[in-house]
Amino acid sequence: MSAETEPARVLLRPPAVRAGLVGPAPIILFIRRLARRRTALFGLVVVMLVVVAALGAPWTAAYDPTEQDITNRLRPPGSPAAAGRAHLLGTDHLGRDILARVLYGARPALMVGFAAVAISGVLGMMVGLVSGYFGGRIDDVFMRLADIQLAFPFILLAIAVIGVLGPSLPVIIVVIGVSSWVVYARVVRGAVLSLREREFVQAAHALGSGDGRVLLRHILPNAFTPWLVVATLDMARVIVIESALSFLGLGVQPPTPTWGGMLADGRVYISTAWWLATFPGLAILVTVLGINLFGDGLRDTLDPRLKL
Amino acid sequence: MRIYLARRLAQALLVLLGVSFIVFFILYLTGDPVLILLPPDASAEDVQKFREAMGFNDPFIVQYGRFLGGALRGDFGQSVRHGEPAFSLVVERMPATFELAGAALLVALGLAIPAGIVSAVRRNTLVDYVSTVVALLGQSMPTFWLGIMLILVFSVQLNLLPSSGRGSLEHLVLPAITLGLFTTARITRLTRSGMLEVLGQDYIRTARAKGVSDPPVVWKHALKNAAIPIVTIVGIELGTLLGGSVITETIFAWPGVGRLSVQAIYNRDYPVVQAAVFLLASTFVLVNLFVDVVYTYLDPRIRLR
Numbered sequence: 344m345s346a347e348t349e350p351a352r353v354l355l356r357p358p359a360v361r362a363g364l365v366g367p368a369p370i371i372l373f374i375r376r377l378a379r380r381r382t383a384l385f386g387l388v389v390v391m392l393v394v395v396a397a398l399g400a401p402w403t404a405a406y407d408p409t410e411q412d413i414t415n416r417l418r419p420p421g422s423p424a425a426a427g428r429a430h431l432l433g434t435d436h437l438g439r440d441i442l443a444r445v446l447y448g449a450r451p452a453l454m455v456g457f458a459a460v461a462i463s464g465v466l467g468m469m470v471g472l473v474s475g476y477f478g479g480r481i482d483d484v485f486m487r488l489a490d491i492q493l494a495f496p497f498i499l500l501a502i503a504v505i506g507v508l509g510p511s512l513p514v515i516i517v518v519i520g521v522s523s524w525v526v527y528a529r530v531v532r533g534a535v536l537s538l539r540e541r542e543f544v545q546a547a548h549a550l551g552s553g554d555g556r557v558l559l560r561h562i563l564p565n566a567f568t569p570w571l572v573v574a575t576l577d578m579a580r581v582i583v584i585e586s587a588l589s590f591l592g593l594g595v596q597p598p599t600p601t602w603g604g605m606l607a608d609g610r611v612y613i614s615t616a617w618w619l620a621t622f623p624g625l626a627i628l629v630t631v632l633g634i635n636l637f638g639d640g641l642r643d644t645l646d647p648r649l650k651l
Numbered sequence: 652m653r654i655y656l657a658r659r660l661a662q663a664l665l666v667l668l669g670v671s672f673i674v675f676f677i678l679y680l681t682g683d684p685v686l687i688l689l690p691p692d693a694s695a696e697d698v699q700k701f702r703e704a705m706g707f708n709d710p711f712i713v714q715y716g717r718f719l720g721g722a723l724r725g726d727f728g729q730s731v732r733h734g735e736p737a738f739s740l741v742v743e744r745m746p747a748t749f750e751l752a753g754a755a756l757l758v759a760l761g762l763a764i765p766a767g768i769v770s771a772v773r774r775n776t777l778v779d780y781v782s783t784v785v786a787l788l789g790q791s792m793p794t795f796w797l798g799i800m801l802i803l804v805f806s807v808q809l810n811l812l813p814s815s816g817r818g819s820l821e822h823l824v825l826p827a828i829t830l831g832l833f834t835t836a837r838i839t840r841l842t843r844s845g846m847l848e849v850l851g852q853d854y855i856r857t858a859r860a861k862g863v864s865d866p867p868v869v870w871k872h873a874l875k876n877a878a879i880p881i882v883t884i885v886g887i888e889l890g891t892l893l894g895g896s897v898i899t900e901t902i903f904a905w906p907g908v909g910r911l912s913v914q915a916i917y918n919r920d921y922p923v924v925q926a927a928v929f930l931l932a933s934t935f936v937l938v939n940l941f942v943d944v945v946y947t948y949l950d951p952r953i954r955l956r
Contacts, residue, residue, distance in 0.1 A: 494666055496894030506919075631792075
């Protein structure tokens with residue numbers, strides 16, 4: 344077999360086999376391509392830093408985020424404190440250290456972000472797979488459900504349900520998770536619609552694979568890419584929603600510091616102490632921006648034609 | 652065409668039915684409304700009588716039927732807090748919310764479409780980079796923070812614009828920008844990518860080859876086709892704007908449905924919450940029905956499907 348004919352023959356094989364034969368594994372290729380996108384890499388670094396800040400808050404924060412110190416209330420950023428320490432980002436209306444609260448505030452934001460995206464992602468993936476693969480009645484029912492879901496102004500629906508059930512971390516996660524499945528379902532469904540007509544799926548059928556096996560082994564791995572992009576970008580949206588809920592007093596309750604809750608406190612002192620509202624807002628902005636940059640890069644690397 | 656419209660209308664009605672069901676279900680979740688409605692010292696016998704009289708002992712589906720019948724007549728019950736019909740309380744505040752959402756949409760379209768077009772036409776120039784970065788920031792910025800920062804700069808520091816209330820055009824500026832920013836960012840990115848796609852197509856090259864100069868190519872040939880996804884997203888973005896009004900109205904003390912519903916939730920005034928959610932969702936459904944009709948004129952292929 345000559346060197347010229349080899350690539351042509353290899354190209355006829357399914358992508359997974361082909362990748363095993365020529366060059367590095369797809370995951371390595373993917374990481375190399377992603378690493379070339381500097382904005383995506385920057386986004387990833389920002390997100391990692393936020394995750395590290397959230398996990399390492401007990402060690403990096405110089406103060407207890409709930410420790411009040413009324414004699415040192417509303418101190419501007421950089422104010423010196425006792426024992427040679429300083430309040431780098433100032434203190435709030437109860438004398439609590441803002442930097443410590445911003446660091447700890449990353450925890451509920453990320454927790455709600457990951458958990459809610461996991462719930463809605465799995466729900467949406469299942470609906471999308473079933474809807475796209477079986478079509479017909481099931482598809483009609485799910486797509487009407489999606490229309491109903493989309494008709495609600497999201498925040499209003501969320502605060503109505505949370506207002507009724509009472510705000511707590513599990514309630515917030517479930518409410519956001521259960522009501523965010525539509526985007527995933529639509530994207531996965533679209534991918535499945537085209538995948539089910541492909542030769543490798545028909546071949547699997549011809550070889551006697553049942554619907555379940557075809558869906559899980561052949562279609563799901565190929566519909567995963569668009570799903571991952573949606574999940575990444577949706578995480579940004581969920582974090583903003585979590586902060587919005589906390590801002591309205593319907594998020595994780597005090598004394599747990601939340602970015603939205605800090606903003607709500609800071610709003611009262613906006614004319615005298617600008618730093619109260621500014622820093623938690625910047626924390627949200629930076630986190631969400633990092634996720635968006637990474638998500639955009641992921642989309643462009645994995646599937647440039649994906650419109651999200 | 653008629654068949655398409657009839658089917659679309661039937662779908663919209665079905666969606667509204669689903670909306671009504673969920674709105675009812677939210678109240679059903681609150682548990683026993685009697686405990687909120689009656690004074691705490693009411694006797695067990697009174698509670699039982701009241702429950703019977705109000706129909707709270709009926710099966711779920713009967714209660715839902717009664718709620719739906721009321722909703723169709725615009726009857727969501729009395730506001731627990733204000734003692735007025737919940738429906739009229741919400742309807743009274745609708746114009747303020749529409750005014751704000753409309754202004755935000757105007758801000759968004761007025762900024763986003765030119766920015767997106769210029770970005771696409773002058774791709775990879777400084778203008779493109781600036782508009783891309785601004786759009787990215789706009790998409791990542793939480794509305795409530797932007798609102799507070801705008802108040803800090805324009806109301807507190809510069810004393811240029813009012814920070815709360817409704818009335819003059821000046822009152823509208825900050826809330827409209829706050830509410831419209833996210834939508835602006837979305838539409839800018841969409842316009843840019845849509846224009847880039849269209850500008851790369853054969854018929855544009857043909858038009859250029861035939862000697863059509865730049866402005867008509869962009870405005871007549873390209874924008875018309877790039878407009879289709881923009882029209883769709885305007886319908887969807889309206890949902891974002893109506894939902895976002897909850898936050899923006901709270902920050903700027905704007906007397907609209909959003910602020911009313913947040914207060915109603917704090918006060919456990921559920922009839923008002925139901926009426927507000929139902930009416931905002933209905934508005935969204937109707938606007939999207941309208942958008943779909945407009946759409947069939949822009950893109951005749953849809954009619955044939």
